[in-house]
Amino acid sequence: MPQQRYYLAIDIGASSGRHVLGSVNGNGVIELEEVHRFDNVQVRRRGHDCWDIDMIWENILVGLEKCRKAGKIPETIGIDTWGVDFVLVDAQGRLVGDAVAYRDARTNDVAADVDAGIGLERLYRVTGIQRQAFNTVYQLAALSREHPEELEAADRFLMVPEYLNYLLTGHMVNEYTNATTTNLVNARTCTWDSFALEAAEAPARLFGEIAMPGTVVGGLAPEVQQRVGFDARVMLPATHDTGSAFLAVPARDAQAVYLSSGTWSLLGVEHEGPITSDASRYQNFTNEGGYLKRFRFLKNIMGLWMIQSIRRELNGVSYVSGKGAQLKRAAKEIGFGELADAARAEQKLHPDAPVPHVNVNDDRFLAPASMIEEIKAACRETGQPVPDTVGELMRCVYESLTGCYADSINELSALTGRTYTSINIVGGGCQDTYLNELTARACGIPVFAGPIEGTSLGNLMVQMISDGVFADLDEAREAIRRSFDVVEYQPE
Template sequence: MRFTAVDLGASSGRVMTADITHEKVELTEAHRFANRPVRVSGTLHWDVLGLYREILDGLRRAGPAESIGIDSWAVDYGLLDGDGRLIGNPVHYRDGRTAGLTERVDPYGVTGLQFLPFNTVNQLRCDGRDGLLDRAATMLLIPDLLAYWLTGDIGAERTNASTTGLYDVTRRDWAWDLVDRLGLPRRVLPPVTEDPAGPLRPDVAEEIGHTTTVTRVASHDTASAVVAVPAAAPAFAYISCGTWSLVGVELPAPVLTEESRLANFTNEAGVDGTTRYLRNVMGLWILQECLRVWGSPDLAPLLAEAERVRIDIVVDPDDPTFLPPGDMPARIAAYCARTGQRAPEGPAQAVRCILQSLALAYQRAVADATRLSGRKVEVVHLVGGGSRNELLCRLTADATGLPVVAGPVEATALGNALVQARARGLVGDLAQMRDLVRRSADVRTYEPRERPWGQ
């Protein structure tokens, strides 16, 4: 059977076809495109209409399929009026409008969510302050918005709803008492659902040249990526590594202790009632911005040179200075001056600094996840685009002291397609899906060595 996975990351999107049998999965890229934000009148927006156009182009190129699934980054959304029209382009989470909202408003014992100023709950507070919620009938997270445009169906897929700061992780529904306390209108929150979105609208089917249905997959891209972690046993940690890195373990229930809150761990919904217990780490964003400032040089020679570099310079990737777009090499230098370190000398040293800083952040997150959850970890699975970065994988093995299994690169698209296949009865539970990934994906194992840096 053939399925189509629409996978939107924070810097690029792709439409993939997945041919799935009981024995293996074969992924083919039908269309890849950039995801470039747009700043208008001082506000950073997603070009969501441009993304929708690219998705339609990709669906046309992909051709007929059993169904379509959509995943994307979390927290951001579009507001619709009573006629289903979009009220302005969705605001990008890196926009500074929530920077002053530093006080937590969602109780950790209810939402179980890591505090980040740009969480949906804080963005909605900004929209309420600006009067936009008075005009809104519905709030749809990005994958749900795209599914609505394709099918006309309105709903909130569970894994992404759990990232909003308005979801009760124990009751597995919106935290209505919290919604009321914050003065947010109940009407804007659509029903939390895992049901299929339904068939394509006739005009959409005509435009792409075929008709099919949209299946609600694990629409938070990390949730789909974790589905495709090729683990054979539960004693694993995962790092879903791209623009952001999500580092954690898979659990049967949330961890809502005070110690967990203080460690800034998040409890997000996964497939089959699982909990993705994780910490957000800044990820390859810092490196991506450095490359942009340097004029987009070829990364491969830089990585080869950085492999030979030996420095002990490290930064905290989660320092707020690294969140917005800008001159990241200058910010690294300023951080080093502030912390009594010498700054990296040239791009190769900067790359080495970034990657070993990420590896140390991963080590801390894995150690904390193990300590706080009681989950034993014997191997780290690093999936997503970062799994192609051999130096990052080696440094992560060295930092954690654990084997790092790198791959699959397209874990998110794989997990997206596998959940669609399960909806068609082609595959069963998580264990069966992961077995299929192990038989299909190219992975590489990095064994830990003695760590020569950041002692």
């Protein structure tokens, strides 16, 4: 009997990270096992909100040690994370500066200035990436103005998963799907664009050749092998978590909209080429690079961040360690299910009451001191009823979010000339039954929810295809359909 082969997805999101082992049993069913999970909490350094890279790295090693202790040594390892954020390293491979997080305010006074100098129309035509104030192009410009000496001292630009790969292997490799989120990659040549780099005020010498998902970075470095007790190949999946999540969508046909639901809601479709028209730019759609140079034509929507922030606030927890006022803790920790139940109860109690709506994509909700007070202020400023109870507040958020989904699908249809007949939701957010019900109702088409571990699955798919477990993506997606339950929600 052949020995079981394991593959490891290290999936690190903005709120938590996890190590997920994947294998395929004798019946062709994909089996997943989470071996390690950790919270990803930011820290305050030199006046900025930063990722705690040392903590993340230590947890990566702890997860690898747990694989060895379980006797399940992976053939390959792949890391994916959120997009846009980066580090700089010098010629000796040492960090230059901090890993500043995208929700930090350093781009607030820079983005508009950069826009005025470069012309948003040209930048969008070149890169196809939607304008967001935290895009890497603006982060680099902000860094150039605050700490030009860091850019001068740097030898390489690495995005967060690329730096973690470097720590694992000793090799520095830039990866395509995450690189496209920077607003610095030409959507047609799939290479760093000189005009965009000039806009970012970043030296071109920092940027290496871009490699595609499926590329082997290298084996584990000797010091890592000594710590974890084994060797394995480190491979590039789609290192941007949305790129991995879209790979795991078990869509039934080409008329399906994909929704990766987590801290962000990424709503869109796979497309054969970039759409960089003025109409697409006005609607703020983006063209992120995908596996096999597919394009993810989608809109980044604020997503579950607002719900996560409300929960943290009610539980007296700060998103950034050491930042903000001390919050009053609830007598009993409030879970996501209780927030959804509060919204559902409010709907049943007052079915005909007017529900205030806010623009979930407004930058005011990106990192407010208090999400609850910011939502109330937005309602007050627009002359709407101000939510007072938790149920009213949550109903406002749920209705606003699903209304944005419906509007985005209508915009998507107009831009692509296609009619969409279903929504396929993957990721942790697909567990929220109330959100799924409201999404089906607001959009007027069926919702298919699952699998939950979409990002980890997509990460594993690239590794397994590259190692010959599956012949291609179609075969891998068929295995996903066979292996995981999908729950259907019909519009009323």
